[in-house]
Amino acid sequence: MPSAMSDVLALVQATFDVTAPVFALVLLGCVLKRLGWIDTPFINTASALVFRATMPTLLFLGILKADLGEALQPLLLGYFALATVVSFLAAWGWAIWRCPHADRGVYVQGAFRGNCGIVGLALAATQYGDYGLSVGGIMAGMVILFYNVLSAIVLALYSPHLEANWRTLLRSILGNPLIIGILLAIPFAYFQWQLPRWLDTSARYFAGLTLPLALMCIGATLSLASLRESSGLAVGASLWKIVWIPLLGVLGALALGIQGPALGILFLYLGCPTAASSFVMARAAGSNAQLAATIVVLSTLGGMLTTNLGLLLLKGFSLL
16 A cells, blocks of 8 residues: 555645646746736747747657667557547637637647647556657657648648648748758658757757747736636637546557557656647747647646546556
């Protein structure tokens, strides 16, 4: 019993250690905006910098280090890709039924796009060590491309500033800096090309700006009025992300015989909170950035509970 309790406490601590810095930076953005140290022009400039430069660099470096020949599990990767597409389509169908037209793109993106590259990978490494890091790294590299392509499509369709036709959709996908960063990284990872050390270090310094800037902009965008206006939609999207998608995804994985550490990593990735990049893309598309910011905050807060509860249940049924 003491051992089980210590495992529970260690899991709670690990989750808190990963998610607490997210809240700290969001809160810092709120405080800085209230003090007048950052303003709307800064938020616009910083969000554009993250979307066009620092986040593509971060994604490039993340995939650059992935060993595509190590820890490949075709069943797990194939199922994760399928679950991602199905969850996207299901959330989209629900949004058509329940959401105002202008907010559907933001709702869908917030409902299916997880923070796998930061929160998911950190939790996988905490739970499963090198195995979680290697398998999780490959899963994150794969799903990031899915996330960005599908998000670009749905945001373009419902953006008030973009005309929804196939040319617009193709431009929004091929011209998306995040997708360009990923595609440029694939040959580097495949052929194991390395950047010069000075360039690698400089790129990492630059990429390190991504999360602080994105999360502070989220905090600066939030307001009590926006929280009240978007709370219903944000709660709905957050429930999709941290409850329904991991629940249904795990049940489907069990039906295919996926168990053990692979199931644990899959659960962590399906159930991790909405990525901060969803706010950046929503703002770049001219969509409801306040709704996107609220979904990130609520899903991150709720994810601290659902992640621990889900892992405890899976362990209780001896599935991990």
